[in-house]
Amino acid sequence: MKGVRYDKDSGKYQAQITVQGKKYALGRFDTLLEAQYARLSAEEEKEKGTFIKNSIFAGRYNIVSLGDWHVPYENREAIKAALKFVEKLQPNIIVLHEVHDFYKLSRFDKDPDRRDNLQTELDIATGYFNQVRAENPDARIILTKSNHLDRLRRYLWANAQGLSSLRSLEIENLLNLRANNIEYMESLLYNNVLFKHGNLVSKEAGMTARRELQAEGLSGVSGHTHRLAQIYRRDRSGNYMWIEGGCLCQLQPEYIEGVSNWQHGFSIVSFDNEDSNKYFAMPVPIIDGEVFIC
Ligand SMILES: [Fe+2]
Numbered sequence: 001m002k003g004v005r006y007d008k009d010s011g012k013y014q015a016q017i018t019v020q021g022k023k024y025a026l027g028r029f030d031t032l033l034e035a036q037y038a039r040l041s042a043e044e045e046k047e048k049g050t051f052i053k054n055s056i057f058a059g060r061y062n063i064v065s066l067g068d069w070h071v072p073y074e075n076r077e078a079i080k081a082a083l084k085f086v087e088k089l090q091p092n093i094i095v096l097h098e099v100h101d102f103y104k105l106s107r108f109d110k111d112p113d114r115r116d117n118l119q120t121e122l123d124i125a126t127g128y129f130n131q132v133r134a135e136n137p138d139a140r141i142i143l144t145k146s147n148h149l150d151r152l153r154r155y156l157w158a159n160a161q162g163l164s165s166l167r168s169l170e171i172e173n174l175l176n177l178r179a180n181n182i183e184y185m186e187s188l189l190y191n192n193v194l195f196k197h198g199n200l201v202s203k204e205a206g207m208t209a210r211r212e213l214q215a216e217g218l219s220g221v222s223g224h225t226h227r228l229a230q231i232y233r234r235d236r237s238g239n240y241m242w243i244e245g246g247c248l249c250q251l252q253p254e255y256i257e258g259v260s261n262w263q264h265g266f267s268i269v270s271f272d273n274e275d276s277n278k279y280f281a282m283p284v285p286i287i288d289g290e291v292f293i294c
């Protein structure tokens with residue numbers, strides 16, 4: 001099949017597609033069938049390019065932020081709904097953050113009942129990366145830094161300094177991001193909106209958004225709190241907003257006592273065009289596996 005080939009070095013099947021003269025890697029797969037499926041899905045999406053023509057996002061420059069998946073403690077139903085929506089939207093940029101949990105490297109007490117293994121976690125997350133790339137062949141995809149991802153660096157520095165210089169342990173290499181043409185960045189400042197994971201946490205939805213806006217002095221989208229909210233501010237220098245983007249992880253992990261005040265969701269910032277500072281933005285709730293958006 002066109003766009004699918006066997007890579008002798010890795011022993012895997014590679015799929016790719018060319019859209020508007022640009023080649024997009026769709027991932028490496030153990031079986032020919034999986035690679036063919038990735039290619040066929042990408043072809044379908046390429047043809048469907050007009051899907052959003054009647055939506056409020058049509059003809060605009062759309063950026064989606066999907067955060068706090070915490071694989072392998074992700075909520076599959078919420079992810080399925082979010083990715084289905086994103087596939088239809090075909091955003092220009094997809095920002096991913098805190099996809100991995102890296103629980104085994106956590107400095108917090110480890111529950112022996114959590115019998116996960118780090119390689120399994122990496123494999124599941126890579127599966128999601130493959131899927132996002134295959135379903136959005138034209139999108140610029142960015143993974144931003146987060147505290148869970150940083151657990152690897154802290155672990156190495158604390159327990160295995162001798163290994164910390166290994167290139168194969170750098171995030172881009174360990175997560176095999178280049179295979180899916182995924183960029184790894186601290187954060188993304190696009191026009192006048194900042195996309196980052198964040199490290200502040202206040203108790204109620206919206207309180208962290210207020211603090212982030214105060215600290216950064218510009219509009220933005222962050223995660224980390226697992227809560228969903230949007231706040232606005234207008235002052236002499238202009239109009240600002242900040243979004244807390246919810247999460248895609250399980251809502252009731254065992255280390256939370258009582259009911260966790262977390263919400264499933266993601267965020268969209270829709271610019272008038274690629275170079276415009278004018279936009280509308282919204283947190284998008286996912287309730288019982290369904291995306292709620294007008
Ligand atoms: Fe998180």
Ligand SMILES: [Fe+2]
Binds near residue numbers: 098197224225
């Ligand atoms: Fe976080």
